[in-house]
Amino acid sequence: MPVIKRDAASDVPKLSRRDVLKGVALLGAALLVLPAETLAQFLLAPKETGPVVYPKLRIANSKDVPVNESVLFEYPHKDRPAVLIHLADGFVAYDSLCTHLGCQVHYNKVPALGWENNPQQIFCPCHGGVYDPATGKVLGGPPPRPLARIKLEIDGNGEIFANGFQSGLPLYGES
């Protein structure tokens, strides 16, 4: 508490310069600290609100994807790469961010150095992670968990749709 000195001749309380400065500094600090949480929002990227809903999205027609070929698409939102693979026994689709450090994985692309012998695997171009295209499980390298598997629906005309995830949630980087 600031000491208030009373002048003998006057009833008006006198504040020392130091007290005034202290008060101003404290008030200023309080004004900055109180809305800190609100102000911090300016630093952070806008967050998604509400429950996560995975859209139903058409990927391709099954006639257009030959066996052992793959199609890249974005799911569940823009800028999130995913891959649809046509295996001998049907279609599978995975979120294509590597669960190690988030690079985009490939299936059956140009064989990378070191993987010439087995291009029909899913591999990561960054740190050499390898996944099994049939299950999404890790076959080698540093990834800690399998790729998230996307639920597929194929209608009578052979149109392939992505509709949510079968396993692997939360998605890499979006927990």
Add this chain to the structure above:
Amino acid sequence: MSKRSSLAGNESTKSTPSRVLDFIFGYSAYANILNVLNPLNSIGALAFLFFTINAVTGVMLAMNYTPTSEAAYSSIQTISMTLRYGWLIRGIHFYTANGMIIAATLHLITGYFKASYKKPQELNWIVGVAAGAIIILSGFTGYVLRWDQMAVGASGIGHGLASSIPQVGTVITNIFWGRTYTETLNHFYISHILLLPGLLIVLLAIHYFMIRRHGIEILLSEIIIAPIVLGLLFVFVSLFPLNIGERFDPMNPPTTLEPEWYFMGMYQFLKTQSVEPLYGVMLAAGLGLFIVIVPFLDKSHERKALRRPVLTAIGVFIIIEFLALTTYAYLSPGQIGAFSDSNFVAAFVITNVVAAACMALVFAAYRRMVRTSVA
């Protein structure tokens, strides 16, 4: 690096202009031009010169850059191919940024071996290390702005590394990464052109004036080396013009992805078998912490490197390991470093034998010196 000497003359008898000159250039500046021309003494000044040139070219580039995921790459194409001298400005910005990293690293290394961190420079040493960290982060945020295949990959890896840190990780990723590419690019752009350089200017100002207080001149060397450096930069950019990387295309991802050269050591470490992302973060943080606490580990008055054999040996070890990791990363793109691979084992053994031999040499030289000085 000279102490304030009597050559500076009696302060009270000096005229005002010469006092101003003294304040800017250093008290004993005029007596030490030869000293300044020694590149080892002016390497910090060189880093600062690079920063100055980098800031000017950076403003010019920022005026023509569009920070959205759709337009970023095209705006760099426009800068490089349509704008007059755009290729030159971008080249100078790139090479001075890399030059800044090299010069700052050499500045750190010479400072370490010459024990420049000793009293009264302990605090300034820490300021310098912080500035170094910001320079590296500026390099990272800078190359993400190119928004080519490598940039997006690097941004993803940075996200992965940051989020591997418990508790703090999500805060960092929320600050620097958005949910869409354009949000992310915006956060990187503002960090690169506003946040990081702002912090860097403050730190460099403190760094500079603390050195000045302790009587070491720096600006004079700036002025002497500036024309030479600028000339060399022009030649360099013309002889080795910058490429534009492959345009980022999520529908056609690259088959191998590598970072800039200064992250290649870390990249190799991360793609070694059973190394988790958090280990990489811990390695970098541990190295930073070690450099920060060096002034408090070594409180002796000894400044000669060979008379402080333990720290000198540790320094030699770190440099050799870093160079080896970097070299091996270039030799094995996209491949896991596994102990089942004979090349990897050979590289691992050779590196550590060489590192151990160099450390032994340091101790041998120390013992020899002690013996001869006793005799």
